[in-house]
Amino acid sequence: MTDKPDWTGRRLEVEVGPVAHGGHCVARHEGRVVFVRHALPGEVVLAEVTEDAGGGFCRADAVEVRTAAPGRVDPPCPLADMALGRDRCGGCDFQHADAGTQRELKAAVLAEQLQRIAGLEWPVTVQELPGGPLRWRTRARLAVDRGGNAGFRPHRSHRIIPVQDCPITVEGAVPAVADRRWRPGAELTTAVDGAGELHVTALDRKPQKRHQKPVSRQVSGSGVAHEEVAGRRFDVSAQGFWQVHRAAPEVFTEVVARFAAADPGTTAWDLYGGVGLFAAGLAEQVGPSGSVLLVESSKRAVEDALGNLRDLPQVDFRAGTVESVLADESLAAPDVVVLDPPRKGAGRQVVEAIGRRGPSRVVHVACDPAALARDVSLFAEQGYELAELEAFDAFPMTHHVEAIALLRRA
Incomplete structure (x- = not known):
């Protein structure tokens, strides 16, 4: 029986391959996969192995660049310096890449996840948000x-x-x-x-x-x-959820409203609705004769939403998990559903509950490419097709990307 290899601490010269989900790139050495951080596709780097469980892959950090890619730049933060080795701050993944290259890497990851998990060949462009790559996080x-x-x-x-x-x-x-x-x-x-x-x-x-x-x-x-978005004030707990990029709430609200396009007098659902950011726009679309159901598991967020939308009587609030609230079969069937689930995605139970109600459009807001691809695949089982997709670099310098998808009933 052959002992499992342990390369921890070894330095390997590798040619870096494509970017992968999670902030690293894929390289190969002696038949094993090496996930390399702080590298770019096409580079030749000296990588130090930081983790090795002995299987078919190990993790490494680039500690020296032998051949640099065109998009490589000096990191703006001293704690992202390659010379620090394992003492680098772990908050940023792509400080060594210029802003355009970062967006290309994120687009490649999102497209790859949609193809691999959902079976969709979908061209992805990641858009820049106003403000640049620094001083955006609130x-x-x-x-x-x-x-x-x-x-x-x-x-x-x-x-x-x-x-x-x-x-x-x-x-x-x-x-x-x-x-x-x-x-x-x-x-x-x-x-x-x-x-x-x-x-x-x-x-x-x-x-x-x-x-x-x-x-x-x-x-x-x-x-x-x-906070203020689209002329409306929102009060939210400083420890509660709010988009961390300064420009994100305004931009995302516009895209969600455009994709939702709820008609006057219809019913809309805002699932994982937080403090009412998207519900406010939905309420304006459906008007006084329509209705909006906001579902949120955080009681504090629901309290904030009640205050933020007090002038919109067409909004109904439910405090509870989306799974438990949607188990109520007496809910009025929606024409449009907006959902902004946590990083893990909505999952089968929620997607099937939405599918049973048969809304004509679903707007999915996602901060994880793999979770979005899984949910898109689940919605396909319910008869929904991906119709539009807009992605945004809402987390510059990190591997994270925000995407908003419109799904229509086939």
Whole structure:
């Protein structure tokens, strides 16, 4: 019996192949697959193996570039420097690529996932959002090390790299927590809202008293973020869900409304509806004679949505999981469904529940290419075809991409 190989720590010269989902590229060495981070397709790099479970693949970081691709640039953040090795911050995947190359990589991943999982040959273009690749992120989460320093974790690691700033976050969001000491083990969230107010919340994961639950405390700001989209004000918990890119809410609202195209007097569903961002647009389309059902599992988000949409009596609110709410067969059948599920996607139970109601259009908002492809495949089983797709670089410097798909009943 042959022992499984363990290449951990080895340095391999490899020719880098295509980009893959997850922020790495695929290379091969001695018959094994090597997933290489901080590399670009077509490059020749020296890669240091960081993880090897002994199977058909291992993980590695590029530590030296022998032949660079045209899209390679110097990272704007010092914590993305190749010389740092395993002490690089794990928050960004593509700081070594120019903005256009990043969007091409994300388009390739989304197209590959649609082809491999959903069987669709679909040309994908990832669009740039206003504001450029830096200073776009309005919300961030940091961890605190044993010395009380705030920082970020390396890729696939529990270690913490202290930071003074983060160039993809808006000005002031990270320095506000980096210049002081915190309780070791705490988790910090920072949010800068549309009014410019900074909200900092600390969650002490290791309370002083035994069996005491984690304690959350507001360090600065009111804890309620004030945002404005399409002339409407939205109040949302600073720790709740809101699109982190400054320009995303406005752009996504326009695309969702255009794809939904709900007629006056009809019924629309807004699943995983959060604080009412998309429901507001749907309510305007269906008008006073129509109806919108907003479903959201977070009770706090539903409370915020009630306040945000108080002037729209045609919106009905349900607090609960989408699966449990859609189990109610007495719900009025929708003409249009908008869903913005978590990263894992909607899944079979939700897709089948929607399919049974037979809406003419489904608008799917997704932040994970594989999850979107799985849901598109499930909708195909229910008789729905992908009709339109728009993708956006809502997370520059990272491998993440946002896509909005329109599915029509065949």
